[in-house]
Amino acid sequence: MPPKPTLPEPAATLPGEADILASVLANLGDDTAKLVYADWLDEHDDPRGKLLRNAVTAFRDGKKMPSVPSKFKTWADLVGIDLMRRLWSKTTTPFASTVLNLAKPALCVISTKAAEAKIPVGASKFGGGPDLPPNAKWPVFRGNPLSFLAQFNLAELAASPACRELPAMGMLSIFAHYDEDEGNDDFPKGSWKLLYFPDPSKLTRHLPPEVSFQSCRLSFTEFLAVPDADSPWFKELGFDIDSDAGYRERRAYRDQFVGDPCHRVLGYPVSIQNDSLGKKTMRHLLTLDTDDTAGWGWGDGGSLYFTMSEGDLKAHRFDRVQMEMQSG
Numbered sequence: 001m002p003p004k005p006t007l008p009e010p011a012a013t014l015p016g017e018a019d020i021l022a023s024v025l026a027n028l029g030d031d032t033a034k035l036v037y038a039d040w041l042d043e044h045d046d047p048r049g050k051l052l053r054n055a056v057t058a059f060r061d062g063k064k065m066p067s068v069p070s071k072f073k074t075w076a077d078l079v080g081i082d083l084m085r086r087l088w089s090k091t092t093t094p095f096a097s098t099v100l101n102l103a104k105p106a107l108c109v110i111s112t113k114a115a116e117a118k119i120p121v122g123a124s125k126f127g128g129g130p131d132l133p134p135n136a137k138w139p140v141f142r143g144n145p146l147s148f149l150a151q152f153n154l155a156e157l158a159a160s161p162a163c164r165e166l167p168a169m170g171m172l173s174i175f176a177h178y179d180e181d182e183g184n185d186d187f188p189k190g191s192w193k194l195l196y197f198p199d200p201s202k203l204t205r206h207l208p209p210e211v212s213f214q215s216c217r218l219s220f221t222e223f224l225a226v227p228d229a230d231s232p233w234f235k236e237l238g239f240d241i242d243s244d245a246g247y248r249e250r251r252a253y254r255d256q257f258v259g260d261p262c263h264r265v266l267g268y269p270v271s272i273q274n275d276s277l278g279k280k281t282m283r284h285l286l287t288l289d290t291d292d293t294a295g296w297g298w299g300d301g302g303s304l305y306f307t308m309s310e311g312d313l314k315a316h317r318f319d320r321v322q323m324e325m326q327s328g
Contacts, residue, residue: 024079028100108220111263130151148175283309
């Protein structure tokens with residue numbers, strides 16, 4: 001049996017809701033899909049139906065958005081109500097429609113320090129020992145063992161409609177060369193590995209050659225991510241990258257809509273130095289941010305960005321994932 005999902009506030013709570021919510025998440029700019037979802041919630045006597053309908057109507061009419069009870073906060077974020085609230089003053093501009101159309105669901109990853117023995121085999125975790133096939137050889141680089149960073153049980157992530165592009169089961173495990181003295185500014189070929197094990201039921205806990213990072217249990221919250229101001233979508237967002245005014249607009253957009261880098265799955269990356277996607281056909285798979293709880297840091301407050309092509313994501317070709325590190 002896989003570990004129980006660790007979504008503290010799942011957006012989809014009714015039987016069958018994940019399917020209709022997924023149709024909304026496919027295009028947050030489609031009001032019709034939201035209203036169909038609102039009708040479905042009404043049919044199930046769920047008060048979120050009225051809240052969603054009122055939010056869509058208010059946004060269309062440029063009127064004050066309805067307040068959201070705290071118990072529905074995560075759900076309201078995922079279905080776009082919070083984003084519409086932040087876009088409220090721009091309802092008549094193409095910018096608002098563009099941001100909603102581009103928004104993608106994602107998971108924020110929260111690490112909590114935990115004793116190795118308290119983390120079940122097969123659970124999503126940072127640090128400590130990884131769960132690998134019984135006879136697996138430890139990944140090495142230039143004769144030295146790589147540090148185990150993280151593993152994600154995809155059955156846990158599959159509990160969220162935000163992760164429907166990933167396999168419903170399997171384990172993603174990440175290893176990397178870590179040398180604090182070197183600053184981790186360069187990751188040459190072979191200095192990191194992302195491994196995918198389709199069947200995690202036969203994995204066993206392996207003790208690392210030397211413990212590099214604190215073992216942490218992971219939990220996940222759902223949210224909406226939008227592309228960064230300097231992403232391949234800057235033209236659609238209407239930003240001028242050559243003027244001082246355009247720079248100020250991009251900074252304001254980033255502060256209001258994009259947020260800071262953090263551990264995240266899917267959605268869009270929040271780049272520190274430069275765009276980590278490069279083109280629209282590339283997708284963000286995972287960001288591992290600097291983490292004091294786990295005990296790792298990437299350069300000067302940096303992040304590791306794992307990306308892959310749209311086609312490889314659809315085909316689940318995790319052997320083609322690319323990685324880069326950026327720091328402040």
